[in-house]
Amino acid sequence: MKDVARQAGVSTATVSRVLNDQPNVKLEVRAKVLEAIEALKYRPSRVARRLRTNSTHVIGLIISDIQNLFFTSVTRGIEDVASRNGYSLILCNTDEDLDRERVYLEVMHDENVAGIILASASETGHDPELYNSHIPIVALDRLIKDVPLDTVLVDNVGGAKTAVTHLLSIGHRRIGLITGQQHLTTGRERQEGYEQALKEFGLAIDPVLIRRADFRQVAESRQQALELLTLPQRPTALFTANTMNTLGALTAIQELGLRIPDDIAISTFDDIPWASLLDPPLTAVPQPTYALGKTAGEMLLARIADPDRPPTQIRLELQLVVRESCGAHRRMNMAAGASQ
Amino acid sequence: MKDVARQAGVSTATVSRVLNDQPNVKLEVRAKVLEAIEALKYRPSRVARRLRTNSTHVIGLIISDIQNLFFTSVTRGIEDVASRNGYSLILCNTDEDLDRERVYLEVMHDENVAGIILASASETGHDPELYNSHIPIVALDRLIKDVPLDTVLVDNVGGAKTAVTHLLSIGHRRIGLITGQQHLTTGRERQEGYEQALKEFGLAIDPVLIRRADFRQVAESRQQALELLTLPQRPTALFTANTMNTLGALTAIQELGLRIPDDIAISTFDDIPWASLLDPPLTAVPQPTYALGKTAGEMLLARIADPDRPPTQIRLELQLVVRESCGAHRRMNMAAGASQ
DNA sequence: ATGAAAGCGCTAACAC
DNA sequence: GTGTTAGCGCTTTCAT
Numbered sequence: 001m002k003d004v005a006r007q008a009g010v011s012t013a014t015v016s017r018v019l020n021d022q023p024n025v026k027l028e029v030r031a032k033v034l035e036a037i038e039a040l041k042y043r044p045s046r047v048a049r050r051l052r053t054n055s056t057h058v059i060g061l062i063i064s065d066i067q068n069l070f071f072t073s074v075t076r077g078i079e080d081v082a083s084r085n086g087y088s089l090i091l092c093n094t095d096e097d098l099d100r101e102r103v104y105l106e107v108m109h110d111e112n113v114a115g116i117i118l119a120s121a122s123e124t125g126h127d128p129e130l131y132n133s134h135i136p137i138v139a140l141d142r143l144i145k146d147v148p149l150d151t152v153l154v155d156n157v158g159g160a161k162t163a164v165t166h167l168l169s170i171g172h173r174r175i176g177l178i179t180g181q182q183h184l185t186t187g188r189e190r191q192e193g194y195e196q197a198l199k200e201f202g203l204a205i206d207p208v209l210i211r212r213a214d215f216r217q218v219a220e221s222r223q224q225a226l227e228l229l230t231l232p233q234r235p236t237a238l239f240t241a242n243t244m245n246t247l248g249a250l251t252a253i254q255e256l257g258l259r260i261p262d263d264i265a266i267s268t269f270d271d272i273p274w275a276s277l278l279d280p281p282l283t284a285v286p287q288p289t290y291a292l293g294k295t296a297g298e299m300l301l302a303r304i305a306d307p308d309r310p311p312t313q314i315r316l317e318l319q320l321v322v323r324e325s326c327g328a329h330r331r332m333n334m335a336a337g338a339s340q
Numbered sequence: 341m342k343d344v345a346r347q348a349g350v351s352t353a354t355v356s357r358v359l360n361d362q363p364n365v366k367l368e369v370r371a372k373v374l375e376a377i378e379a380l381k382y383r384p385s386r387v388a389r390r391l392r393t394n395s396t397h398v399i400g401l402i403i404s405d406i407q408n409l410f411f412t413s414v415t416r417g418i419e420d421v422a423s424r425n426g427y428s429l430i431l432c433n434t435d436e437d438l439d440r441e442r443v444y445l446e447v448m449h450d451e452n453v454a455g456i457i458l459a460s461a462s463e464t465g466h467d468p469e470l471y472n473s474h475i476p477i478v479a480l481d482r483l484i485k486d487v488p489l490d491t492v493l494v495d496n497v498g499g500a501k502t503a504v505t506h507l508l509s510i511g512h513r514r515i516g517l518i519t520g521q522q523h524l525t526t527g528r529e530r531q532e533g534y535e536q537a538l539k540e541f542g543l544a545i546d547p548v549l550i551r552r553a554d555f556r557q558v559a560e561s562r563q564q565a566l567e568l569l570t571l572p573q574r575p576t577a578l579f580t581a582n583t584m585n586t587l588g589a590l591t592a593i594q595e596l597g598l599r600i601p602d603d604i605a606i607s608t609f610d611d612i613p614w615a616s617l618l619d620p621p622l623t624a625v626p627q628p629t630y631a632l633g634k635t636a637g638e639m640l641l642a643r644i645a646d647p648d649r650p651p652t653q654i655r656l657e658l659q660l661v662v663r664e665s666c667g668a669h670r671r672m673n674m675a676a677g678a679s680q
Numbered sequence: 681a682t683g684a685a686a687g688c689g690c691t692a693a694c695a696c
Numbered sequence: 697g698t699g700t701t702a703g704c705g706c707t708t709t710c711a712t
């Protein structure tokens with residue numbers, strides 16, 4: 001920067017003004033500075049700038065499973081908003097580990113990022129002080145209790161209820177559930193939706209039919225599905241609460257040689273990728289992942305711009321997608337099918 | 341930091357020494373400083389530290405498609421190496437756009453990261469000077485020509501050759517190819533492997549059978565597959581060069597009502613997720629994604645530790661996985677099948 | 681409209 | 697062993 005100033009015959013202060021598009025720089029001086037910058041291939045240091053101004057354009061993103069298409073798709077949404085507004089992303093993967101999450105939150109703080117988007121590994125969260133730094137935090141996909149944060153979620157209860165109601169409406173009365181961790185909003189609320197749907201049909205909740213399998217673990221989900229499907233009184237339908245739960249269930253169904261939908265119906269939360277390749281295709285409640293990310297990004301930018309606005313919570317609505325198999329598919333041999 | 345120094349009754353220099361685990365600090369002084377740090381909940385600023393020391397523990401990762409399971413799995417490998425060594429990751433997604441890539445390279449430079457791992461959007465790369473900064477760069481999965489960088493790749497030619505040879509060895513003589521962008525090492529080399537395999541069997545290369553579809557685009561791949569499969573002289577087998585190419589091909593096969601492997605055989609580079617759910621399961625040459633990431637991460641750390649070591653290139657070997665359908669699967673209706 | 685100078689939070693010579 | 701001090705590259709008063 002000094003070099004640029006010397007080359008242009010001005011002070012570093014003027015160079016800084018040009019860099020930051022401030023007024024009060026004569027047009028010809030500005031041109032001269034620009035020229036010098038060009039000639040010297042000068043690039044300002046973001047680090048120095050960040051030190052001086054307390055934070056520049058970096059957003060920290062803390063997610064719990066980078067191999068989950070749900071989160072990468074969300075990330076894509078955030079990234080687009082970020083890069084469109086001149087922000088870069090620091091991505092961290094906690095692997096659902098609360099300790100790693102805490103470390104990353106501290107790192108983000110030490111990096112002095114402009115803001116954080118956090119898909120927390122637990123609703124319980126950490127000491128409140130960790131959230132009370134001057135750095136804005138948006139909670140993504142999962143609530144954090146007792147802390148008034150901006151939050152963007154999907155309507156887990158409603159979505160699950162819709163999917164289960166669909167199974168009920170086509171006649172199923174004994175429906176198994178495979179859902180994820182109870183300390184996650186997603187795992188808990190999707191079970192809540194399942195239960196609400198059953199209650200509305202006047203059915204009792206049978207604890208035997210309610211199974212839990214880590215949202216990351218296909219193998220665990222498979223195991224739970226195997227148990228459900230070998231019950232003396234086998235359920236006639238399954239509702240699975242995320243993609244891994246679904247894949248595990250499909251694997252189990254396959255291993256047991258059951259046919260969909262004749263032997264067992266299935267509907268799922270959180271679409272499985274390339275579901276259309278299946279025949280009959282899977283009935284699912286897909287999540288608006290990209291929109292989730294976009295919303296979270298925009299919320300964070302809004303809060304950065306105005307730290308004093310009241311905390312907002314947004315819940316995105318979900319829709320059931322009932323996929324019908326069409327004639328062309330009929331000759332194909334497919335892996336799994338819809339509930340109908 | 342000043343506060344800590346005051347509280348502990350020492351100078352900031354001593355605090356710094358304690359922070360950096362330097363010798364020459366009396367045990368009791370160290371204890372006092374640690375205590376003050378604790379009491380004040382002091383955390384050192386990574387930004388200031390980075391400014392002062394020219395780079396701290398941050399690695400920039402620039403990938404071309406964050407929604408591609410290949411890259412997230414690689415990322416996972418890098419992340420593990422990074423976090424185990426106290427590094428954090430800045431992740432950027434170029435969407436195969438060379439301009440975005442350039443911007444991100446500059447941002448990484450401005451952020452003064454310790455090193456960069458780059459899956460470039462083109463073999464041609466940028467002006468050499470962009471690579472000649474003092475910041476180490478490791479090229480990942482894709483070569484960058486005319487620049488002597490550390491590079492970690494897979495054996496694309498060998499892998500493709502193996503997959504195609506498998507098709508040839510079970511009798512196929514008319515094999516269609518769907519591969520990706522020619523300016524990517526991966527797209528080009530996998531075609532090379534296809535051609536080598538044919539030549540070894542004394543077969544001519546038929547340009548009509550060689551198709552290209554962007555590695556990100558299932559739709560494009562489907563289109564190319566449709567054209568291949570409706571050729572007057574239809575190929576009896578397909579070799580697809582990555583997951584999206586494969587999914588497109590499977591969609592086309594499904595739409596045309598063809599059966600695998602009776603009507604059309606298929607073998608693929610780059611496994612498709614949950615291939616085992618398919619019956620007959622897909623024969624594929626999966627990539628050691630996690631190992632790729634781990635290797636890239638380790639290479640970068642090695643170079644950071646010793647900037648003067650000569651550039652290394654590592655190519656990971658690949659193996660064909662021929663999946664057999666087993667009895668239990670037979671009753672399932674499945675989406676797609678193996679080549680055999 | 682521009683320059684001089686202070687300082688963001690830290691590290692590293694150098695002095696004692 | 698520990699303190700003093702200069703400065704990393706930038707922004708931002710405060711003069712002029």
